[in-house]
Amino acid sequence: MQIQTAEGESAIALDVDKIRADFPILSRQVYGKPLVYLDNAATSQKPRSVIETLTDYYENYNSNVHRGVHALSMEATDRFEDARQKVASFIGSGSSESIVWTRNATEAINLVANTWARQNVRPGDEIVVTQMEHHSNLVPWQRVAREKDAKLKVLPLTDEGTIDMDDFEEAIGPRTRLLAVAHMSNSLGTINPVKEFAQRAHAVGATVLVDGAQSVPHLPVDVKDLDCDFLAFSGHKMMGPTGIGVLYAKRDILDEMEPFLVGGEMVLEVWNDRATWNDLPMRFEAGTPDIADAIALGAAVDYLNGLGMENVREHEVQLTQYALNAFKDLEEDLDLYGPRDVALRGGILSFHSSELHAHDLGTFLDRQGIAIRTGHHCTMPLMRTLDVAATARASFYVYNTESEVDVLVDALKQALTYFAYGEQRAR
Amino acid sequence: MENNELGNLYRDAILDHCRNPRNHDPLQDPDSTGRSVNPFCGDEVEIQLSMDGGRVTGVGVQAVGCSINQASSSMMAEVLDGKGAEEAAAMAEDFRRMMLEGGDERELNGLGSLEALNGVREFPVRIKCALLPWSALKDALD
Numbered sequence: 019m020q021i022q023t024a025e026g027e028s029a030i031a032l033d034v035d036k037i038r039a040d041f042p043i044l045s046r047q048v049y050g051k052p053l054v055y056l057d058n059a060a061t062s063q064k065p066r067s068v069i070e071t072l073t074d075y076y077e078n079y080n081s082n083v084h085r086g087v088h089a090l091s092m093e094a095t096d097r098f099e100d101a102r103q104k105v106a107s108f109i110g111s112g113s114s115e116s117i118v119w120t121r122n123a124t125e126a127i128n129l130v131a132n133t134w135a136r137q138n139v140r141p142g143d144e145i146v147v148t149q150m151e152h153h154s155n156l157v158p159w160q161r162v163a164r165e166k167d168a169k170l171k172v173l174p175l176t177d178e179g180t181i182d183m184d185d186f187e188e189a190i191g192p193r194t195r196l197l198a199v200a201h202m203s204n205s206l207g208t209i210n211p212v213k214e215f216a217q218r219a220h221a222v223g224a225t226v227l228v229d230g231a232q233s234v235p236h237l238p239v240d241v242k243d244l245d246c247d248f249l250a251f252s253g254h255k256m257m258g259p260t261g262i263g264v265l266y267a268k269r270d271i272l273d274e275m276e277p278f279l280v281g282g283e284m285v286l287e288v289w290n291d292r293a294t295w296n297d298l299p300m301r302f303e304a305g306t307p308d309i310a311d312a313i314a315l316g317a318a319v320d321y322l323n324g325l326g327m328e329n330v331r332e333h334e335v336q337l338t339q340y341a342l343n344a345f346k347d348l349e350e351d352l353d354l355y356g357p358r359d360v361a362l363r364g365g366i367l368s369f370h371s372s373e374l375h376a377h378d379l380g381t382f383l384d385r386q387g388i389a390i391r392t393g394h395h396c397t398m399p400l401m402r403t404l405d406v407a408a409t410a411r412a413s414f415y416v417y418n419t420e421s422e423v424d425v426l427v428d429a430l431k432q433a434l435t436y437f438a439y440g441e442q443r444a445r
Numbered sequence: 446m447e448n449n450e451l452g453n454l455y456r457d458a459i460l461d462h463c464r465n466p467r468n469h470d471p472l473q474d475p476d477s478t479g480r481s482v483n484p485f486c487g488d489e490v491e492i493q494l495s496m497d498g499g500r501v502t503g504v505g506v507q508a509v510g511c512s513i514n515q516a517s518s519s520m521m522a523e524v525l526d527g528k529g530a531e532e533a534a535a536m537a538e539d540f541r542r543m544m545l546e547g548g549d550e551r552e553l554n555g556l557g558s559l560e561a562l563n564g565v566r567e568f569p570v571r572i573k574c575a576l577l578p579w580s581a582l583k584d585a586l587d
Contacts, residue, residue: 375511377486378455381568385451393486407487407509437460437512 029332032325038417040065040321051387054422059204059232059366059413060391061254064318068257071317075310083309084283084300098309101316102299108319109230109249110240111266118265118272118302119312123231124154126250126265127198129302130227131158133275134248134267135196138225141167143195146224148173148181148210149403150203153396155229155250159198168195175403179206179356186215194224201233205397205411206356207338207366209233216245225271231255236334236364236415238327247271256322258315262308272298279304330416334365340420341367341412344427351434355404365414368395374437376408382433388426453564454571459516466515468522472505479585481577488514488574490581494525501528506581511574513565518578520559525582534586537579544572 038044041063046053055063075097081090083098099114106114120126135158139145145159149172163170171189176182190197197219202209216226227248233239234249235256241249248271253262267275277284277295281304286294295301322330339360345352345367352369370376380392391411394401401407412426475493482489488510495503504525508518521540525533539556542548544566548556565575 377511377571377574378513381454381571382451398484401487407489436455 029329030326032329032333032416034333034417034419037325038419040067041417042066042069044417048387048389049385054386054388054425056412056414056418056422056426057389057391058235058415058418059255059395059411061260062235062257062415063417064257064259065321067321068259068314068317071314072259072310075313080310082306094309094313097313097316098307101313101319104316104319105264106266108323109234109266110242112242113269115298116266116269116272118267118299119307120250120263120265121261121308122252122254122263123229123250124252124263126248126263127155127227127229128158129265129278130248130250130267131162133278133302134225134271135159135162135166137274137276139163139166139168139195142193143168144171144191144193145169145196145198146171146173146189146194146219147198148200149175150179150206150208150397150400151198151200152204152229152231153398154231155198155200155227156399159196169193172399175400178358179203179208180362181210183214187218190219190222190224192222194219194222196225196227198227198229200229200231201239202236202364202366203356203397203400204232204366205368205395205400205409207363207368207413208356209237209362209364212246213244220245232364232366235322237331241266253311253315253318256315256318258318259311262311262315264315265302269298272302275302277301277304281305283307325416333416334414335360337414337418337420337423338363338365338367341365341414341423341427344423345369347427348430348434352430355409365418366411367413368409368411370404370406370409371434374434376410378437379410379430379433382436383426383429386425386429388429390426450564450567454568455512456561456564458558458561459512462516462519463512466506466508466519466522468504468506468519468526470505471507472503475503475505477585479581479583479587481581481584483510483573483577486510486574488577490514490518490578492522492578492581492585494585496530499530501525501530501533506578508578510577511571513562513571513574514577517559517562517575520562521578521582524557524559530586533582537582537586540579541576544575 043063079090079093081094083095102114102117106117201212212228219226225247228246230249230251234251247268249266254260284296284301284304286296352371355368357363376392393408472493476496477494479492490508493505504522506518506522508515562575565571
């Protein structure tokens with residue numbers, strides 16, 4: 019069925035029952051109740067094809083990559099590099115040389131902080147981040163700023179949890195060396211206009227790093243269109259395994275960057291007293307890489323391409339709209355954060371009750387089979403801004419359904435009653 | 446509520462202490478103060494003690510956080526009054542043992558109303574919530 023998306027493009031309505039059947043874990047029960055998995059911003063579930071790709075590697079061609087002359091090593095190398103090419107195409111990068119394997123988005127950002135930033139950030143320079151950054155896109159820049167005597171600027175948020183363009187313009191200037199910004203907030207769901215940010219940042223000569231940990235799994239992301247210089251993301255949030263992540267960098271920038279970790283695999287020639295560096299992207303991949311997980315991330319990309327990222331996004335837009343409507347029943351009891359316009363947000367709903375602590379709520383929902391996350395979501399500075407210690411967060415993926423949202427909302431109502439009227443509650 | 450385990454965690458006594466926390470007002474001019482924070486969840490407990498001749502003569506406890514933390518704080522405040530410093534420290538140790546190892550009957554009897562928190566043991570990720578006020582107490586006694 020053709021449907022019109024929020025962005026005015028056409029998408030195909032996905033058969034969610036069919037999708038769910040591809041994820042073995044979604045049929046399990048928790049405390050005798052069907053699992054309602056709403057913790058996708060923390061990590062996604064994995065389709066059978068990804069799990070089988072892992073098994074296939076270990077059962078049939080487990081071998082170290084690169085330089086091997088035997089059949090297994092050549093097979094492993096081919097599939098490993100094939101996965102890199104799939105990831106490159108998935109984010110619209112023409113070249114797989116721009117794709118560096120890391121453990122996760124955090125390591126990708128640390129790589130940039132330890133190489134590019136060490137070489138390029140100078141005393142008095144400014145690094146601009148936002149108030150909604152995950153610790154992984156904040157703490158590395160705190161350290162760079164301290165070590166380089168640079169200034170870290172934090173863009174404030176509007177009441178809806180977005181960045182005001184006037185604030186942005188005011189913060190960006192000739193001293194801005196780097197803009198490091200989340201594409202989608204893991205705590206608020208806010209989608210930042212990173213394309214526009216990148217244009218304006220480039221106009222003043224700044225470099226742009228986009229934290230795509232939440233966006234790449236859920237939105238069509240095209241690095242050429244965004245024109246970002248760096249994009250960091252994790253495999254495990256996009257149906258891939260844990261332990262594999264990606265740093266995309268523009269080729270000319272990567273070319274000028276010093277290696278991060280040094281040792282085997284990243285060198286070309288080695289003497290007793292010196293070494294020369296390997297070609298891109300291997301120069302940034304010291305030691306035996308995470309071969310199985312990289313190949314399985316390739317399988318996850320195949321799966322997402324099979325669904326179509328436009329369709330994934332549209333499913334989540336509709337589900338988020340449904341959830342926002344359902345949450346209206348709860349607005350007297352719960353504060354909901356982030357933009358109300360689904361075009362400006364992803365499927366992440368963070369909420370807080372002054373009567374009911376997030377951890378009590380999390381435990382209550384858990385016993386009904388509902389998995390959500392409670393806490394600071396690795397965004398402590400944001401929690402301070404919101405003046406809460408913790409929030410509860412439900413986050414969707416393409417396999418979640420409106421009936422699961424109903425189960426959540428119903429359980430939230432029960433929880434509010436349970437904790438408000440404990441003495442009279444039924445046993 | 447059909448879920449008995451949940452009812453065992455959130456017993457009426459716990460919800461009562463949570464809604465009506467005992468000894469909640471901060472003490473003026475305390476002899477000793479303590480504080481404990483769980484950065485993981487943002488929960489925080491502050492405690493003030495008045496001591497006279499080695500005995501607790503006044504307690505103030507302010508807990509910010511989940512109901513288990515608040516109830517444990519309130520119950521602790523209630524049982525501390527009149528205890529000797531060593532007795533209070535031993536009680537903290539008994540409570541910790543009840544949470545982590547189950548504790549024996551003598552220990553459970555000695556803890557009185559705190560026994561209501563025994564159900565927390567079935568929810569391992571919540572044990573630290575119950576222990577937080579007790580580390581604030583330890584801070585105040587040290």
